[in-house]
Amino acid sequence: MQDIFSLKGKNAIIVGGAGGIGQAIAQGLANYGASVGIASRKLENLKQAASEIEQENGSRVKVFQVDAGDESSVRQLVNNVVSEMGSVDILVNSQGYNLKHAAVDFPMDEWDALFNVNVKGVMMCCKEFAKVMIQQNSGNIINVSSVRGIRANAGGNSAYCASKGAVDMITRTLAAELAPHKIRVNAIGPALIATKLTAKQMLEPGRTEKYVRNIPMGRIGTTDDMVGAAVFLAAPASDFVTGQVIYIDGGLTAIG
Numbered sequence: 346m347q348d349i350f351s352l353k354g355k356n357a358i359i360v361g362g363a364g365g366i367g368q369a370i371a372q373g374l375a376n377y378g379a380s381v382g383i384a385s386r387k388l389e390n391l392k393q394a395a396s397e398i399e400q401e402n403g404s405r406v407k408v409f410q411v412d413a414g415d416e417s418s419v420r421q422l423v424n425n426v427v428s429e430m431g432s433v434d435i436l437v438n439s440q441g442y443n444l445k446h447a448a449v450d451f452p453m454d455e456w457d458a459l460f461n462v463n464v465k466g467v468m469m470c471c472k473e474f475a476k477v478m479i480q481q482n483s484g485n486i487i488n489v490s491s492v493r494g495i496r497a498n499a500g501g502n503s504a505y506c507a508s509k510g511a512v513d514m515i516t517r518t519l520a521a522e523l524a525p526h527k528i529r530v531n532a533i534g535p536a537l538i539a540t541k542l543t544a545k546q547m548l549e550p551g552r553t554e555k556y557v558r559n560i561p562m563g564r565i566g567t568t569d570d571m572v573g574a575a576v577f578l579a580a581p582a583s584d585f586v587t588g589q590v591i592y593i594d595g596g597l598t599a600i601g
């Protein structure tokens with residue numbers, strides 16, 4: 346019987362692949378047989394992440410510099426990935442950041458900058474890699490959204506929540522539009538996970554404990570918790586799944 350979770354023979358590019366969630370997903374895809382490339386802005390971080398993935402897995406990991414918020418840089422990334430890796434079977438968009446200000450004080454240039462990476466950056470990567478996937482008549486895109494795409498909170502989170510709501514709708518819209526080309530588009534929606542992105546807020550006394558009280562499973566997530574859903578979405582196991590957001594949140598979005 347076919348191994349429905351095997352990624353052997355597949356090429357995967359993970360944007361944000363040196364970040365907490367992106368690196369865990371890159372590692373997971375490599376462990377299930379994919380050839381992996383990781384991309385983001387800081388070359389040093391990419392090289393470090395690549396060597397960690399290689400150490401666990403034994404496979405070669407390619408690194409690519411890109412600013413996902415810059416259209417010409419994204420186009421260059423696609424050219425580089427195609428010339429170095431050949432086909433692009435799996436794209437993971439794990440780039441993104443958060444910036445909090447009270448709504449009435451939110452500097453709109455900072456709002457634009459966040460949207461430029463979290464929304465336009467995801468769209469541009471989907472758009473440019475989809476052109477390659479359309480030529481292949483196959484492909485698979487996984488966007489890293491957040492529970493904040495459907496669960497608002499106070500505390501200055503308007504830009505981030507709105508950006509993740511947009512990622513959810515990019516996911517669904519492109520799933521519909523690209524389905525005739527045999528390209529699937531899904532997302533994962535993590536709840537709070539300890540990474541660089543959340544390091545500052547997790548240092549606030551009592552903050553994590555308060556958050557955990559709303560999680561039925563009684564703990565925050567780990568980057569490793571993201572791997573199973575990403576492998577599932579990338580693999581033949583999910584061949585008839587598209588346009589979905591899978592929440593990896595210990596039950597947070599199931600209640601309240």
Ligand SMILES: NC(=O)c1ccc[n+]([C@@H]2O[C@H](COP(=O)([O-])OP(=O)(O)OC[C@H]3O[C@@H](n4cnc5c(N)ncnc54)[C@H](OP(=O)(O)O)[C@@H]3O)[C@@H](O)[C@H]2O)c1
Nearest residue numbers: 361364365366385386387412413440441491537538540542
């Ligand atoms: N941690 C959480 O609790 C949590 C929960 C829900 C959703 N998420 C989402 O998960 C994704 C990954 O977050 P994380 O927690 O893994 O954060 P992280 O450790 O800070 O990783 C973010 C990654 O994005 C890259 N990146 C940022 N801006 C970029 C740009 N303009 N172009 C290319 N790459 C860029 C960063 O690399 P460079 O800075 O080198 O470019 C880094 O590799 C984000 O979309 C985040 O919103 C996180």
